[in-house]
Amino acid sequence: MSEPILQVANLHVDFQTYGGVVQAVRGVSFDVCAGQTLAIVGESGCGKSVTVQSLMGLIPMPPGRIHQGSAHLRGHDILASKIIDGQDIRGSQISMIFQDPMTSLNPTMNIGSQIAETLEVHKGYSKSDAFARAIELLDMSKIPEAAKRAKQYPFEFSGGMLQRAMIAMAIACEPAILVADEPTTALDVTIQAQILDLLGDLQQETGMAIILITHDLGVVARMADEVMVMYAGEVVERGGVDDIFYRSGHPYTQGLRLAMPTNNQDTEANQTLVAIDGSPPDLFNPPRGCAYHPRCPYAMQVCAEQAPPTRTLGADHQAQCWLHHEMAGALPDGLVSASKVGQ
């Protein structure tokens, strides 16, 4: 595996509100390598978007506050300063596409000019050069008749086409990392497949890393190399995509998988969905111990009292769960133990 280009360690983000302090991200660490896709998975409110927004300086402060942790992009600390070597990291080093392309673009500017603006600001292109490059980028994003489309406004584009335009804008400055925050949640499956293919092709061509935020395990299975599962502001499990799907070590990861129907002709006959009871905890007051214990079918006494340690289950595969402790006894079905790894 190549050297990580982005290293995040022990990130804590909270928000001061009238109701109290929301502890949105509580100690998240991860690495991102060039050419790889890291998927961050979790339910709404688990802190996945806040994690990446804080790296890009998109958290309004106040009320937001990064009160602990570090993030290094190629060795430069990006939490202290969003400017590296005189360049803003946003746009030129890390860029982002959002869930709702309709509200992320300026409705009063044509698409080509919005893309060109990025190039003028970050790369010092002249207006006409930038516009010409914008047309090339739209073409790279497989927008038909790019020259004509560049002069159109967002309302003239469909949702799928707008997401392509967003991608064209995001790759304009050849970023090292592309953050895709639920890029296909608002799209239909056939359009989703087109956008995912496009992201994969662009990654092949440019070697950029992708951080993909999603709650759809199907999209994760399709795109990810590495997966990080978040719950209540914490990472509960991380590992290679096969580790997470075939050798999951955390009851929450297992619960997410069992809550979705699988389409396997051989085993589907009497499959029933296993719902995870209850709902995610309130982050004003995260539960003591493991945040998942109120919903966990295997919760033990210790889970409610002490935060679980991180256990290594294999090369690059870790889970935070007391079930992997020596004193926890036999593991429930379907969870992989540290000792079985390598067999």
Add this chain to the structure above:
Amino acid sequence: MKPLVEIQNLVKYFDLGGDQRVHAVDDVSLSINPREIVGLVGESGSGKSTLGKTLLGLHDKTDGNVSFAGQVLPQRYRASDFRAMAPKMQMIFQDPYSSLNPRMTVGEIVGEGLRLQPELSASDVQDRVAHWLQLVGLSPDHRSRYPHEFSGGQRQRIGIARALILQPEFVVCDEPISALDVSVQAQVVNLLGELTQELGLTLLFIAHDLSMVRYISDRMAVMYLGGLVEVGTSAEVFFDPKHPYTQTLIASNPEADPEHERGRQSTTIQGEIPSPVNVPAGCRFANRCPQAMPHCSTTTPALKPVPTISENLQSQRLVACHLFD
């Protein structure tokens, strides 16, 4: 078996002024048998929700008929028609946030339908509301609370209790889970499944999540640009799709299985669903279809039976495609 709901050549256009109109539902025929769950899938803009609402009289029909238990329903509902049909046909809505009145308590929301039964005393209404709240997994004490005090999954349960309290025979579920998180989706789907079994309900389950529709429904109907392109049992349609559009749709559905995903060939089709205002002549899918033939863009294919492996009459397979002429 006689169908409970029979849709015959149903048409719903929305006038845009001038001679432009949106062809939201165009000549759809579908029979739904008693105690059957029929899944309706398709991309946004294909007319799924309009079909569901037109069935229940929430939209006037432009043409065609809907019959319920042999009785033909009026083309345009009047207040008395709604009163007559509400105890028989109900709807569960997609957005659990906007479909509950924020100024009413949960007890008022769930019990509102019981006003159609004036013989019930106030305490009877209270008892029924409490009973239904319990059935959907909420506490009777929640009666006096307001919708904003509940999470998305709980609100959807309130929506289910409201729809079922009159004990309807037929319920249209319009994307009841797409606004919910994965772990909560399973809760709501399992609840719907249990109640359907217990109460002997018939459901039209509208969704765009193909795996979930396959999981919950007996039969599946695929809609594209206002028309049905394929109908069959869920397993047949999902694992052996006949219509090129269904094939594309199912091939695009990402599977939560990395090995399966690595082995997949790229099957994406280019282009997007055309505007329902200027509907193409002939087969509506012809301009995106990888197997289109010259006459596809001139003659409209009818929804016709194709031979299936199983000789079961219940699982009659219908496909609208010239490839099967």
